[in-house]
Amino acid sequence: MLTATYAILFYLATALLLAGLLVKVVQYARTPAPLKIPTMPAPLTRRGVGLRILREIVLFESLFKSNKWIWLFGWVFHAALLLALMRHLRYFLHPVWDWVVLVQPFGMYAGFAMLGGLAALWGRRIAVQRIRYISTPSDHLMLVLLIGIAASGLGLRYVARTDIVALKQFILGLIRFDWQPMPADPALMLHLGLVILLMIVFPFSKLLHAPGLLFSPTRNQTDDARERRHLAPWAARLEAGGE
Amino acid sequence: MNEYKIPELGDYATIPDLDPGSMSHSHPFPAAPEHQTALGFPGELVEDWHDQAIGKLGELLEKSRGLRVFLDSCVHCGACTDKCHYFQGTGDPKNMPVARQDLLRKVYRRHFTPWGKFPLTRWLVGAEDLTEAVLDDWYSYFHQCSQCRRCSVYCPYGIDTAEISMAAREIMDHIGKGQKYCNEIIGKVHKIGNNLGLPGPALANTLEGLEEDILEETGVAVRLPLDEKGADILLVTPSADFFAEPHVDGLIGYAKVFHQAGASWTISTHASEAANFAMFIGSYEQMREIALRIRKAALDLGVKRIVFGECGHAWRVAYSFLNTLAGPFDFLDRNYPIPQHICEYTHDLIEQGKLKLDRSKNDHMTLTFHDSCNVARATRMGDMPGGQFEIPRAIIRACCNNFVDMAPDTIREGTYCCGGGGGLLTDDLMELRVKGAKPRMEALTTVIKESGVTHMAAICAICKSQFSKVMPKYGIGMDRIVSLHQLVGNAIVLDRAGDGSSGE
Ligand code: SF4
Ligand code: SF4
Numbered sequence: 001m002l003t004a005t006y007a008i009l010f011y012l013a014t015a016l017l018l019a020g021l022l023v024k025v026v027q028y029a030r031t032p033a034p035l036k037i038p039t040m041p042a043p044l045t046r047r048g049v050g051l052r053i054l055r056e057i058v059l060f061e062s063l064f065k066s067n068k069w070i071w072l073f074g075w076v077f078h079a080a081l082l083l084a085l086m087r088h089l090r091y092f093l094h095p096v097w098d099w100v101v102l103v104q105p106f107g108m109y110a111g112f113a114m115l116g117g118l119a120a121l122w123g124r125r126i127a128v129q130r131i132r133y134i135s136t137p138s139d140h141l142m143l144v145l146l147i148g149i150a151a152s153g154l155g156l157r158y159v160a161r162t163d164i165v166a167l168k169q170f171i172l173g174l175i176r177f178d179w180q181p182m183p184a185d186p187a188l189m190l191h192l193g194l195v196i197l198l199m200i201v202f203p204f205s206k207l208l209h210a211p212g213l214l215f216s217p218t219r220n221q222t223d224d225a226r227e228r229r230h231l232a233p234w235a236a237r238l239e240a241g242g243e
Numbered sequence: 244m245n246e247y248k249i250p251e252l253g254d255y256a257t258i259p260d261l262d263p264g265s266m267s268h269s270h271p272f273p274a275a276p277e278h279q280t281a282l283g284f285p286g287e288l289v290e291d292w293h294d295q296a297i298g299k300l301g302e303l304l305e306k307s308r309g310l311r312v313f314l315d316s317c318v319h320c321g322a323c324t325d326k327c328h329y330f331q332g333t334g335d336p337k338n339m340p341v342a343r344q345d346l347l348r349k350v351y352r353r354h355f356t357p358w359g360k361f362p363l364t365r366w367l368v369g370a371e372d373l374t375e376a377v378l379d380d381w382y383s384y385f386h387q388c389s390q391c392r393r394c395s396v397y398c399p400y401g402i403d404t405a406e407i408s409m410a411a412r413e414i415m416d417h418i419g420k421g422q423k424y425c426n427e428i429i430g431k432v433h434k435i436g437n438n439l440g441l442p443g444p445a446l447a448n449t450l451e452g453l454e455e456d457i458l459e460e461t462g463v464a465v466r467l468p469l470d471e472k473g474a475d476i477l478l479v480t481p482s483a484d485f486f487a488e489p490h491v492d493g494l495i496g497y498a499k500v501f502h503q504a505g506a507s508w509t510i511s512t513h514a515s516e517a518a519n520f521a522m523f524i525g526s527y528e529q530m531r532e533i534a535l536r537i538r539k540a541a542l543d544l545g546v547k548r549i550v551f552g553e554c555g556h557a558w559r560v561a562y563s564f565l566n567t568l569a570g571p572f573d574f575l576d577r578n579y580p581i582p583q584h585i586c587e588y589t590h591d592l593i594e595q596g597k598l599k600l601d602r603s604k605n606d607h608m609t610l611t612f613h614d615s616c617n618v619a620r621a622t623r624m625g626d627m628p629g630g631q632f633e634i635p636r637a638i639i640r641a642c643c644n645n646f647v648d649m650a651p652d653t654i655r656e657g658t659y660c661c662g663g664g665g666g667l668l669t670d671d672l673m674e675l676r677v678k679g680a681k682p683r684m685e686a687l688t689t690v691i692k693e694s695g696v697t698h699m700a701a702i703c704a705i706c707k708s709q710f711s712k713v714m715p716k717y718g719i720g721m722d723r724i725v726s727l728h729q730l731v732g733n734a735i736v737l738d739r740a741g742d743g744s745s746g747e
Binding site: 024028039063067128134135139141206212213235 | 258260261304305306307308309311312313315316317318319320321322323324325326336339341342345356357358366367368369392395396397398399400401402403406527528531562563564566567570571580581582619620621622623626628629631632656
């Protein structure tokens with residue numbers, strides 16, 4: 001019963017996550033940007049634009065210019081999240097790749113860094129008047145959700161250790177469509193339940209900032225308006241029909 | 244005009260405490276029915292304005308990826324909250340860029356996202372119906388954004404509040420809630436050819452008068468040709484240049500540069516306006532119509548090049564949009580940038596050693612330079628990113644011995660808007676304009692005190708008008724703002740003999 005519930009939820013969440021993201025990405029890709037609006041100074045070449053976006057993804061360049069505290073907490077959280085995700089790959093792989101093995105100890109500390117970053121972000125959201133003003137309940141809940149995931153994950157490692165061999169069997173079973181029993185461990189149920197929730201809300205929430213960055217015209221356009229004529233399909237129709 | 248307090252200047256921009264609602268009374272005069280209908284918008288608020296507004300928002304979402312991505316992506320991180328000069332000057336939280344966006348975003352969420360559509364989760368994501376009160380907020384606060392894009396520099400996803408303001412104004416125009424200042428002016432351009440409504444004969448008169456002035460002052464016959472067919476260069480400049488100080492000194496400066504270069508050039512009555520206020524109301528169609536006037540003038544006069552005078556948003560439309568709106572320009576000379584900025588033109592001549600400049604002519608001034616927001620964050624000059632910052636400064640240095648920059652976080656890409664951009668340069672928004680100028684006034688006052696700066700140069704008609712009006716409120720004389728080409732005009736040595744008709 002437990003296994004079936006979580007298995008079905010996982011499939012559902014994965015499907016929603018992928019389908020939701022796909023719909024959004026297709027929507028973004030299909031919607032034209034009618035005018036050249038890169039925030040200047042902008043790169044003159046596609047390569048330069050690629051680097052600009054890479055710097056935004058890896059270093060959070062604009063945020064660094066903007067606010068050092070938000071940058072610090074945000075960057076630490078995201079970097080730690082990445083490490084934690086890499087660490088979790090071991091549950092999905094058999095045999096486990098070498099670099100995933102190497103990453104294990106870092107991934108462990110990452111859990112704490114993630115928690116710290118999230119707590120600091122939440123602290124700012126509550127303490128700084130300006131940020132409190134713009135926060136909606138969902139902004140707080142999203143942080144609660146992430147904190148819950150990080151905390152329950154750390155709990156599984158340090159407080160109520162779960163049977164990770166059985167867990168791996170369960171996950172591999174999901175991937176192979178050959179269900180294996182999920183360990184009936186409340187902490188694990190909580191951890192996985194929260195992850196499922198996150199997967200479901202991702203494509204319908206502000207977490208869309210992840211694909212959004214790639215499609216943001218102020219960041220992904222080349223500064224070449226004088227050299228190359230940029231024309232949206234609907235604008236071309238306007239031209240053909242008008243005058 | 245109600246009384247308001249002029250902000251006290253600190254040494255550096257401090258972040259004000261929130262003062263909710265302190266600017267909710269500020270809104271521009273609404274457009275009269277005839278200003279609306281002249282542009283094809285409904286004369287007054289239509290009956291089913293709510294549904295029409297949502298419909299228009301849906302249409303804009305289909306047409307502009309930027310709008311969609313910006314509305315989806317904000318994580319409410321707060322990094323932009325202290326970046327807007329209107330927030331810094333007023334403390335009104337709805338002038339924080341993200342809060343301004345949220346005025347539209349909450350309606351977007353209500354009608355275009357699952358959580359917002361579903362009644363039980365609506366409150367979670369801050370989704371709200373477009374009520375009359377929300378519409379009033381739109382009218383008020385989307386007219387407290389000068390579309391300067393400062394916030395977009397600092398947002399981790401490049402969310403550009405200017406785009407959101409433009410979309411909101413476009414929606415409001417389409418339900419009959421337009422703004423008088425912009426829409427009246429756009430009507431004048433369609434009808435007469437320029438923002439001031441200056442007809443051809445008056446323009447001819449003005450230019451003749453200027454020729455006489457220059458002759459009297461320098462003894463050299465510098466021409467300001469109008470509608471001369473077969474000229475090489477079409478100069479498109481903001482109509483303020485024909486009209487008021489310090490703009491007109493800039494125009495005299497361009498004329499002297501053209502004269503000294505021996506260039507054949509002309510102004511056009513049909514395109515006697517570089518400004519394109521349609522950008523401010525977010526209307527692609529209106530913007531295109533105005534841009535096409537320039538194309539037509541260039542074709543009719545048979546010119547080979549187009550050069551733009553000093554105007555910030557005009558240069559944005561010219562540099563970034565003209566090719567899109569009114570191109571392709573295959574009929575122009577491809578050896579030169581299409582279009583070219585007057586600063587690029589002058590700078591090239593300086594580089595080639597073709598202008599003799601006597602810096603001592605500007606020795607009575609110590610200059611600083613105000614980077615206009617649109618030039619800085621929405622365009623380029625020259626062939627290097629950041630040329631829009633370097634080229635004007637190089638020209639100033641070539642013309643003046645004394646130049647000092649303002650604080651680094653208030654110039655270049657971080658420059659503060661003058662407070663009057665984006666279609667807000669109107670007397671009915673005076674309080675907003677004065678308060679919005681605060682960060683720039685702070686930076687300027689600091690270099691006045693610490694470095695003995697006497698004048699600030701600018702390359703934007705709106706900046707120049709705004710500063711000459713607002714600086715006195717902060718105890719700085721209105722004559723302290725100068726055109727960049729005024730400095731060139733002062734320094735240039737006119738020794739090219741000739742009648743001013745086409746040279747080499
Ligand atoms: S574009 Fe400029 S005026 Fe508008 S919200 Fe951003 S910083 Fe403020
Ligand atoms: S910086 Fe960008 S993501 Fe952060 S609150 Fe402002 S608009 Fe939203």
